[in-house]
Amino acid sequence: MSENLSIRDDFRENRLFLNRIIASVAVMLLAVVALVVRLVYLQIAGHEQYASLSRENQIKIAPLPPNRGMIYDRNGEPLADNVVTFNLEIVPEQVEDWPRLLEQLTEVLDLSPSELRQFHAQRAMRKPFESVPLRLGLSEEQAARVAVRLPWLSGAEIHTRMMRTYPYRELTAHVVGYIARINDKELASLDPAQYRGSFFIGKSGLEKSYETLLHGLTGHEEYEANVRGRMVRRLGRHEPVSGTDLFLSLDIRLQQTAMDALGEYHGAVVAIDPRNGDVLALASKPSYDPDPFIQGISRERYAALQQDEARPLYDRATRGTYPPGSTVKPFEALAGLELLGLSPAHRVACPGYFRLPGSRHQYRDWAHGGHGPTDMRLSIVQSCDVYYYDLATRLGIRRLHDFMHGRFGLGQVTGLDIAGEKAGIYPSEEWKRKYRKAEWRAGDTVIAGIGQGFVTVTPLQMARATAVLANRGLAVEPRLVKRIKAGWEVEHPYPRSPAGGRPIDPGHWDTVVGAMVDVVQRGTARRIAAGLSYRMAGKTGTAQVFSVAQGKSYKSMRVTQSLRDHAWFIAFAPAEAPRIAVAVLAENAGHGGTVAAPIARRVIDQYLLQDQP
DSSP: OHHHHHHHHHHHHHHHHHHHHHHHHHHHHHHHHHHHHHHHHIIIISSHHHHHHHHHHHHHEEEEEOOOOOOTTTOOOOEEEEEEEEEEEOOOOGSHHHHHHHHHHHHHHHHHHHHHHHHHHHHSSOOOTEEEEEEEEHHHHHHHHHHGGGGSSEEEEEEEEEEEEOOGGTTTHHHHEEEEOOHHHHHHSSSSSHHHOOEEESSHHHHHHTHHHHHOOOOEEEEEEOOOOOOEEEEEEEOOOOEEEEEEEEHHHHHHHHHHHHTOEEEEEEEEEEEBBBBEEEEEESSOOOOOHHOOOOHHHHHHHHHHOOEEEEEEEEEEOOGGGGGGGHHHHHHHHSOOOOOTTEEEEEEEEEETOOOOOEEEETTTOOOOOOOOOHHHHTTOHHHHHHHHHHHHHHHHHHHHHHHHHHSOOOOSSSSSOOOOOOOOHHHHHHHHHOOOOHHHHHHTTOOOOTBOOOOOHHHHHHHHHTTTEEOOOBBBBBEEEESSSSEOOOOOOOOSOOOOOOOHHHHHHHHHHHHHHHHHTGOOOOOOSSEEEEEEEEEEESSSOOTTOOOOEEEEEGGEEEEEEEEEESSTTEEEEEEEETTTTOOIIIIIHHHHHHHHHIIIIIOOO
16 A cells, blocks of 8 residues: 555656746746847837937037127117127036036135026026026136146036127116026027027016027037946037127217216117117216126126115116106297297287186296297297197197107107017097096197196107108118128118108298207307307207195296206207207206206217218
């Protein structure tokens, strides 16, 4: 029995062992078949996909940012230039130890907390393989100190790039504007193909308005990289296309003269060539230095600029709105001649005040004793308020609005090619109902007649209106960019066209222009006539900042500086064939003939006598 049992046990064990061998072989065969199938798939079906992935792990594409286009004045003087600088940049995917890297760089460069905050904000907006600037514009010493440590600073790189600079700084800040680092909101709206590798974008002025042209087209470079992301060899290169160069109509020498002439006064000077719309000067004072904005101005410094009572960031030439005062009188005189058929010889009695029929309220003239019987020429020469109180009442606000708005562009933007221009206001009955929720009153028309009340304009608007007056009704659109150069040149055409409505009688123009010449020769601007070698037509203006109550007198010496009248002067010359039209606004400077007119004289002298054959 024991022998038979022993035999049966051996048989079972052998059979079990054999079964296990067969199962193992089957599993191995299945595994081999699966491996063969997988190899076939990888080598044949999936070859192209995985080969591409392999190349992508080895081949990198680096963007090549273009050089930004230059900005020049009309004589070829650079107003926005590019200079070579050293930049410290970080490629995030190559960084092995962030705390250690930033600690080492802070030790070498004394990085500020604001620089680190700005870097992390920029890093969050970009892909891991894109370099992010940590510090721009390294000095040669700083670049050398970082360069010797680069082997131990994984992810850090020093690049030579072109950096924007503004040679004339405060002189052109409001016109040219500035560039600064791209923020997350801007990055979300930009074409990623064009702005990869670009850190800056135009933020104001022409830099913003012409951003697309100035930026250029981004190129790229393909290179083979090692496991640490370092370049091994270049494989191909697609060159970037530099941005377009802009040539402005602005004359930097005239701009300097305008700023100097303003002296200690805050205000603006705008000069236009009435023949073609070229803006010759666009000065706003005070101004600011745009260079710190490029690399990133500190919060403290920016807050100081914003809180400065002088408002240096505010462009008074295109955004400052002021009552035009008596500068509107030549335009209204034309309206009287054209719309009422008024005779230039028609006289208005000026006892020093004006009353509406049935009212005891007195609208006072600047001359307390009045001007006596005043015709149109004398009303412009002596700037008689009563004459224009009466004329505005006879015209009515509807006709005044349509004439001033339609013929001379008051209350509307000029279309200048920089962003942010304000329209000002030339009011109407509909305007007051809409924005003031009130009905128009006869007294509103009286005050509008001397450029006060609801009427506000910008210095740029007044310069354009003066250019239309100089052209005897032909309007031009003011423009700063005169020529665009990007491998080709485009000259902007500025055709003159009627400002609207039927042509005005030439005799009416002669009447008004002749009176404006007399303003300079023997009227309210006569103090600038001495030594004048050309004929200038002009008009002074004094705009009240606050109203003086009935029965009270205005004593400038008893009023704080911020409440003193604004001084205006508009002019064009030579009167018989105008080549320049100017508007000057000096804030809180008092009488236009005393302060603003001499400023305009200096600008016109510079242009006609020194810069022209």
